[in-house]
Structure formats: structure tokens, C-alpha cells
Amino acid sequence: MAAFLVRGRRIVTMDAARTVVDDGAVLVDGARIAAVGAWSDLRRSHPDAGVTEGIAEILVPGFVNAHQHLTGDRLMHSRIPDRIDSQEAIFGWAVPLHAAHTEEDDHLSATLALAASLANGVTTTVEAGTVAHPAAVLRAQHEIGARGTLGSWGWDVPDGPWAGSVGEVLDRQREVLALAPPGGLVEGWVTLVGHDLMSDELVAAASDLARTSGTHMTFHLSPHDGDAAAYLSRTGRRPAVHLHELGVLGPHVLVAHGVHLDDDEVDAIVATGAAIAACPWAYLRLAQGVTRAGRYDAVLARGGRVALGCDAENAGDAIDILRTAALFAGLLRDRSGDPASFTALDALALATIDGARAIGMGERIGSIEVGKEADLVAFDGTGYEWLPLGADPYLQLVWGTDGRSVRDVWVAGRQVVRAGRIVTVDVEAAAAAASARAERLGQTIRPL
Numbered sequence: 001m002a003a004f005l006v007r008g009r010r011i012v013t014m015d016a017a018r019t020v021v022d023d024g025a026v027l028v029d030g031a032r033i034a035a036v037g038a039w040s041d042l043r044r045s046h047p048d049a050g051v052t053e054g055i056a057e058i059l060v061p062g063f064v065n066a067h068q069h070l071t072g073d074r075l076m077h078s079r080i081p082d083r084i085d086s087q088e089a090i091f092g093w094a095v096p097l098h099a100a101h102t103e104e105d106d107h108l109s110a111t112l113a114l115a116a117s118l119a120n121g122v123t124t125t126v127e128a129g130t131v132a133h134p135a136a137v138l139r140a141q142h143e144i145g146a147r148g149t150l151g152s153w154g155w156d157v158p159d160g161p162w163a164g165s166v167g168e169v170l171d172r173q174r175e176v177l178a179l180a181p182p183g184g185l186v187e188g189w190v191t192l193v194g195h196d197l198m199s200d201e202l203v204a205a206a207s208d209l210a211r212t213s214g215t216h217m218t219f220h221l222s223p224h225d226g227d228a229a230a231y232l233s234r235t236g237r238r239p240a241v242h243l244h245e246l247g248v249l250g251p252h253v254l255v256a257h258g259v260h261l262d263d264d265e266v267d268a269i270v271a272t273g274a275a276i277a278a279c280p281w282a283y284l285r286l287a288q289g290v291t292r293a294g295r296y297d298a299v300l301a302r303g304g305r306v307a308l309g310c311d312a313e314n315a316g317d318a319i320d321i322l323r324t325a326a327l328f329a330g331l332l333r334d335r336s337g338d339p340a341s342f343t344a345l346d347a348l349a350l351a352t353i354d355g356a357r358a359i360g361m362g363e364r365i366g367s368i369e370v371g372k373e374a375d376l377v378a379f380d381g382t383g384y385e386w387l388p389l390g391a392d393p394y395l396q397l398v399w400g401t402d403g404r405s406v407r408d409v410w411v412a413g414r415q416v417v418r419a420g421r422i423v424t425v426d427v428e429a430a431a432a433a434a435s436a437r438a439e440r441l442g443q444t445i446r447p448l
């Protein structure tokens with residue numbers, strides 16, 4: 001791939017100094033960023049480099065979505081009723097839906113979920129750990145050109161889809177790590193369903209597997225207070241404290257949700273360097289109590305690692321990290337009663353560099369800096385919501401718009417979105433196939 005220049009009226013780098021380059025450009029060479037600077041300087045110093053079409057109003061690093069179910073719910077998009085609680089959403093809909101998925105369903109579902117993600121500027125997606133057919137999802141990730149992680153369904157419950165012994169579950173995890181070794185565009189992670197659906201033996205062994213394989217691990221925990229009640233009755237301890245005592249937590253762990261944590265659990269998370277993926281839309285939609293109980297402010301205040309996620313279509317629905325960042329910022333500001341407690345810049349950091357650090361990729365992505373992978377998002381500033389153009393790019397991005405203004409996206413130097421449309425795969429064909437499949441799945445899961 002020949003080197004090329006991406007031009008922007010404002011380049012929001014999210015580097016340590018939070019540098020913003022006006023009338024700037026980024027030189028992309030292969031998969032990496034080779035230079036960042038003034039457009040006139042880079043044009044002069046690299047006369048042979050190509051130049052991409054148009055000028056971005058704002059160019060930002062690609063967004064990180066740290067918790068996303070790529071399969072299952074997507075094929076029931078906006079079909080699952082929202083008058084149900086989270087247990088009904090999971091066990092009445094999501095689990096049977098996943099169980100009915102074929103390899104082709106997983107491929108279609110991941111393709112459409114990633115198309116929506118990339119078109120909204122989400123270049124890195126942590127798969128949430130509910131994939132039945134990892135090879136099919138990996139194929140979808142590579143075809144469309146999305147960075148991310150991949151796991152497979154892991155629980156050692158007595159029955160349910162893909163239930164197995166500890167040894168069987170770990171073997172499936174090892175297969176994923178072999179399919180997608182750490183460090184690639186898609187890297188295998190150890191993933192368990194979590195909640196109270198994993199034995200102590202399984203979660204301890206899974207954590208060891210992630211550590212010894214040089215990769216990460218994720219699982220669901222305490223989006224509502226039912227997980228705490230289950231752990232208390234089984235172990236006498238709250239979940240994060242119990243997992244800490246088992247030696248599970250560490251910098252290689254990304255806990256999904258962690259809405260309901262007490263002080264000791266916040267201590268355990270922060271002290272071990274474990275990270276949390278917060279999916280605020282899901283907690284609001286499923287009425288899980290984040291406004292009353294959420295402890296993200298405490299985790300952040302103590303230097304804990306937090307990233308943002310969009311979860312699943314029976315929870316958050318829209319895969320849009322900017323929309324999520326605005327909501328998260330609003331929740332924290334309202335909770336503290338102090339608008340200065342969490343700013344638009346803080347929110348954009350969670351969506352980019354801080355999110356990348358929380359998932360262990362802070363050295364490779366999350367900011368526009370020389371040597372980093374070229375994951376870039378160009379915003380178009382001609383939409384009515386941008387007019388008149390604002391002076392502060394963080395305010396404009398977080399409070400003033402959302403993913404709908406994304407025009408062009410590159411992942412590892414490969415253009416995946418041009419003029420708002422996916423250019424790597426035929427999304428319309430996938431959508432037609434998915435619509436037909438959704439009808440049949442709907443009849444299978446829950447005849448209406």
C-alpha cells in the first residue's frame with residue numbers, strides 16, 4: 001500500500017499533551033502512522049504520497065467499543081420487546097437465540113454489527129464472549145476490516161448451549177487463541193459468560209490461561225444486584241472480592257459492567273489493575289440501577305481503568321460510542337452535581353486512548369501518533385448539527401453530534417468506510433440474507 005495523506009481542518013490527536021493540529025494531515029504508510037503535522041509541511045515533504053478525497057472537519061483516532069455481542073441479538077434487532085427485565089432478555093431471548101445460530105448466522109450477524117460499528121467510527125471491538133462459531137466471526141472481522149478481539153461461549157453450567165466441563169470450555173478457549181493469536185488485527189481472548197455462571201475452578205483456570213498465553217480475559221459481572229446476591233449465598237463474599245481472593249483479577253482482566261460494586265469491590269478492581277467496560281445505555285434500557293448504584297466515578301477517581309461499551313441489541317441497541325460517551329459523561333456529571341467532574345474531553349478519552357489502555361492496546365491504538373496503527377475517523381462538518389462550526393472540537397464531538405457524522409474510516413491503514421458507506425464487503429447482500437434469517441429465527445425462538 002503506497003503512503004497517503006489524510007487531511008483535516010482539525011486533527012484531534014488524543015496524545016499525552018492532547019495536541020490539536022489545525023489545518024493538519026496524517027501520513028499513513030502501510031498499517032501505521034508515519035507523520036502528523038501541518039498539511040503544508042507534510043505535502044511539501046512527501047510530494048509522492050497520495051491524498052485522500054476531501055478534508056475532514058475533525059480527524060480523530062478510531063473509537064474503542066469494549067463490550068459488544070457480535071452475534072445473536074443482531075439478527076433480532078428491534079424485535080425483542082423492551083417491557084422485560086434483564087433476566088428475561090438474557091434467558092428468554094438471547095440464550096435461545098444464540099443456541100439456534102448456525103455458522104452462517106454468526107457470520108451475517110457479525111458482518112452487520114461491525115458494519116454499524118465502523119460506520120459510526122468504532123474501529124476496535126471487544127467481542128463479549130458469546131460466540132458459538134468463532135471461525136465464522138473471525139472471517140467476518142477480517143473481510144470487513146475491523147480490529148478487535150474474539151472469544152467463544154464459556155460456561156460450565158449443568159445445561160444450556162455449549163455447556164461443558166472445565167476442560168472442554170478451556171479447550172474451546174485454546175482453539176480461539178490458536179485461530180487468532182495475540183497481536184494481530186483480531187486477537188483471541190479468553191471469554192466466559194460470567195455472572196454466577198462459572199465455577200471457581202473454571203474462572204481461576206481461565207484467568208491462568210489468559211495470563212500464560214499473553215492475552216486478556218473478559219466476563220460479565222454485576223450489571224444488576226442479582227450477581228452479588230448469588231455470590232453472597234454461594235461464597236459468603238461479594239463477586240469482585242471473591243474473584244480477587246481466587247487470584248483471578250489482574251491487568252489482563254476486563255470486567256463487563258461492574259455496575260453494582262461495594263467499596264471493597266472497587267478496592268479489589270483498582271488494586272489489581274483490572275479494567276471495567278461500562279455500557280450505560282444497557283443499564284438504563286434494562287432498568288439496572290446505574291443512576292443509583294454505579295461506581296464508575298469512584299473507580300476513575302482512584303485511577304482505575306474504564307472503557308465504554310454498547311453491549312447487545314437487547315440492551316443498548318445502537319452501536320455508537322460517541323452516543324455512549326455523551327451519556328456516560330452526563331451520568332457522572334449528574335451524580336456528582338459538578339459539571340467540571342467529567343468533561344467532554346474526559347469522555348472522548350474513554351472512547352479513544354483510555355479505552356485502548358483499558359483493553360491492553362494503548363501502545364498500538366487510541367491516539368494519532370507516529371508509530372501507532374492508522375485507525376482514523378474523519379468527521380464531516382457539513383451536517384446541520386455542526387452549523388455553525390464550534391470552536392471546541394471536544395464539545396462539538398461529544399455533545400454536538402454522534403456517529404452519524406462519520407464520513408471516512410481507516411483501520412490499520414485500510415479504508416473501510418468511504419462517504420459513510422462500508423466499502424470492504426457487500427453489506428446490502430448480508431442485510432437481505434439476515435432479514436430472511438431473522439424471520440425464521442423469530443419463529444424458532446419465540447413464535448409471536
Ligand SMILES: [Zn+2]
Pocket residue numbers: 067069128220256311312
Ligand atoms: Zn454483554
